[in-house]
Amino acid sequence: MRKLFTIGILLSWAFSALAQNPQAWFPDNELTTVGAYYYPEHWNENQWERDLKKMADMGFEYTHFAEFAWAQLEPEEGKYDFAWLDRAVELAANNKLKVIMCTSTATPPVWLVRKYPEVLKTREDGTQMDHGSRQHASFSSELYRQYSMKMITELGKHYGKDSRIMGWQLDNEPASNVDFGEDAQTRFRAWLKAKYQTIDALNKAWGTNFWSGTYTDFNQIDIPQHSQWGMNLYQRLDHSRFCDFETANFLDEQAKVIRQYAGPKQWITTNYIPNYDARYIGASKELDFISYTRYMVYGEHPGIGPKGYRVGEYSRIAMANDYFRPLTPLYGVMELQPGQVNWGSINSQPLPGAVHLWLWHVFAGGSQFTCTYRFRAPIYGFEQYHAGIIGTDGVTPTSGGLEFEQFMKEMQLLRKNYSDNSVPADYRKRKTGLLYDPDNTVAINQNKQTSVWDTEAHVLKYYKALKGFGAPVDFIRDTMDFAKYPVIVVPAYQQMSLELISKLWNYANDGGNLVLSCRSGHQDGFGHLWEAPHAAPIWAMIGAEIEFYDLLRPYAPDTVKMDDRKFAWTSWGDILKPNTGTESWASYSDDFYAGESAVTFHQLGKGTVTYVGPDSNSGDLEQAVLTKLYNKLNIPVENYPEGxxxxxxxxxxxxxxxxxxxxxxxxxxxxxxxxxxxxxxxxxxxxxxxx
Missing domain, CATH: 2.60.40.1180 (Golgi alpha-mannosidase II)
Structure with missing residues (x-):
């Protein structure tokens, strides 16, 4: 049996050493490049040339083929047909369009799943998914991996040296591989054994002495039942880590196969939905870089004002830019909404100009490319009513298509005016790191302690305040260099190893300015509470004790007073006892701890540490604290209106x-x-x- 995975599997956030110089793929003076998805297999072949010519005439510079075409590429087991795709690639090249070639592992052909139904994902209740959708096969299936790599090998051999192919996209919007099948069970046990080495080490990490949960052999361990109340939290946490690992590892296997055949000018990536509790994002070490997809108007986000839902929530593209950019040598956006979608809760028309706005927002964050899903609006299948650049008649540009065309013309103007990579000095001075780990978010979310806690919303309170300052923000990992950031914000970082606490201490002691928020440092790196007073290992760093925490009822919010202003809070409040020399910037207004400190400021060596005890209801406290801090540090900030x-x-x-x-x-x-x-x-x- 093939080796399941490489020992030493914890996320490294490192990309392939084989990665080429990004300049070779995306020259600086081109700024960005724009493309569109096209599905030759969806349309009569006599329309392909018309469509690809129209794509080029509108200003698109590349297209995107074959991500869902396994059934067309391998119509029967072992029999491959590239002739139709060759004709499409040739037509694209004739119109000066480069091609992103895709592996089709999101949609296995029916002959495969009928011959080997065990490749399908098994749900917790034992039922299996079936053919006819996408992402229904399991990345943990040994057979599925074998058949996928056979197909990808043939694809790589055929197009790896083709100069018309600019790069490769692996799979499509890969998500955490949650499967309860036999192969997943076997691989989970092997993953645990590789991680812990001994069953005693696992028992210690999971705290299995609690409720008689002790194991004597790895083969006794099952995938935890997520619907079963009271299951071991650490077993569940490790299972979710494993599910994410399977996704990252499957992509790495694909990349290694492609790498055997790809020319030096072809890059390898995949496109993720920006889920901020997903550990697999950035974890595939064989990719050259990563990209994301983003849809802004689909009924879920109200935006600002009564018609804000037509423009979308402004942090969605901003945060995706700032989250992906530090994880990868470069990034792009593989799917950007061109108009109405069909799969949302309410599929409203975007406001005229919104698509144009989103394109510029993607560019503003540093993206090297943008692609849109899709060029032609589909007339059949699950995604009927999904807009394209061209409408259902196949010839008429949609309003979103015209806004793409406008952006591409404007980009030609910018290319003519490009001279250097400079940014204003004040902009550089307010550069801020936001320390974030998706594993920490998963751990908090499976043990929230209060129904009104929202980890991502808490992070956004700090993030939105920083964007209102006009600050460039990087979401950083604990393995990255802290020294280049004048300020680092650490929101709700519950799991902290002693090594991380030491690194944060040294950062502040050497002149950095650290901001920690509630729920930070409560647990060690294994997710265990300290065998010490609550959060004691961070007390010296923050210059205060955390006496206890409180959780309020939604109908009984309380307030914090700071500089003659009051701020409402409900979900979480750390009650602080400052040391001598530590400033108290805010205090709790009511209840039995009225007057106790809520926000502290502490000088540590050459730097500072600010601790914000409550999670405010609207983010106004977080903004006020950051404003006071940046003013104190003489860091120039803007005061942009929300949005x-x-x-x-x-x-x-x-x-x-x-x-x-x-x-x-x-x-x-x-x-x-x-x-x-x-x-x-x-x-x-x-x-x-x-x-």
């Missing part, structure tokens, strides 16, 4: 308006404006050239 995003890249400034009001942007006199005007309407974009 205004301003970023700089490649010698250009970009301002974006997700709010429901016109906003007047103040630019230095004589600034050369390339796109838009200083009066920024809703969904408006302003681009200017730095002097």
């Amino acid at each position: 205004i995003i301003v970023e700089y890249r490649d010698g250009f400034g970009i301002a974006l308006n997700y709010s429901d009001k016109n906003v007047e942007m103040n630019l230095p006199e004589g600034t050369e404006i390339l796109v838009g005007t200083t009066t920024l309407p809703t969904a408006g974009v302003l681009v200017w050239k730095l002097k």
Whole structure:
């Protein structure tokens, strides 16, 4: 049996040493490049040339083939048909369109799942998924991996040296591989054995003495039943880690196969949905870089104002940019919504200009490319009513298609004005790291302690305040270099090893400015509470004791007082006892601990540590604390209204308006404006050239 995986499997966030210089793939002076998904297998072949010519005429520079085409590539076991795809690639090249070639592992052919039904995912209740959708096969299935690699080998042999292929996308929006089948069970046990080496080490890590949960052999361990009340939290946590590992490892296997045949100018990536509790994002070490997909209007996010749902929540693209960029040598967006979708809860029309806004927002964060799903709107299948660049008649551009065309024309203007990669000095000075680990989020979310706690919403309170400052933000890992960030914010970082606490201490002691929020440092790196007073290992660092924490009822919120302002809170509050010399910036207003400290500020060596005890209801406390801190540190900040995003890249400034009001942007006199005007309407974009 093939080796299941490499020993030493914890996430490393390192990419392939084989990665080429990104300049070879995406030259700086091109700034960004734009493409569109096309499915030759969906349309009559006599329409392909018309469609690809239209794509090129609109300004697209590449297209995207074959991600769901396994049944067409291998219509029978071992019999491959590339002739139709060769014709499509040739037509694309004739129209000067490069091609992203995709592996089709999200959609296995029916002959495979009928011959080997064990490749299908098994649900917790023992039932299996069936043919006819996507992502229904298990990455843990040994047979599925074997058949996938056979198909990918043939695909790689056929197109690996083809200069018309710019790069490879593996799978499509891969998610955590949750499977209760026999192969998944076997691989889970092997994963645990590789991680812990001995059953005694596992018992200690999982705390199995509790409730007589002790194991004597790895073969006794089953995948935990997620619906069964009271299952060992650490077993569940490790199972979710394993599920994420299976996804990352499956992509690595694919990349190794492609790498055997790919030319040096072909890159390898995959496209993730930005789920911030997903450990597999960035964990596949054989990829050259990663990309994400983003849909903004589908009924879930109200945005700002009564019609904000047509523009979308402004942090969704911003946070995805800032989350992906530090994890990868470069990043792109593989799917950007071109108009209405069909799969949301309410599939509204985007506001005119919104698609154009999203394109510029993706670019503003540093993306090297943007692709849209899809060029032609489908007329059959599950995604009927999903907009494309071209409508259902196959010839007429949609409103979103015209906004893509507008963006691509504007990008040609920027290319002519490109000179360097400069950004303003004040922008650099407020660069902030936000320490974040998806494993920590998963651990908190499976043991919240209060129904009103929301980990991502808590992180967003700090993140949105920073974006309102006009700060460039990087979501960073504990393995990264802290020294380049004047300020690091650490929101709700519950699991902290002594090594991480030491690294944070040294960062502040050497001159960095650290901000920690509630729920930080309560547990060690294994997720166990300290055998010490509550959160005791971080007391010296924050200059205060955490006496206890409180959780309020939703109908009985309380307040915190800071600088003559009151801030409501409900979900979590750490009650602080400052040491001598530590400043108390805020105090609890009511209840039996009225007057006790809620926010502390502590000088540590050459730097500072601020601790924010409560999770405020609206984020206003978090914003007030950060404002006070940055002012104290003499870090210049802006005060942009909610929904205004301003970023700089490649010698250009970009301002974006997700709010429901016109906003007047103040630019230095004589600034050369390339796109838009200083009066920024809703969904408006302003681009200017730095002097």
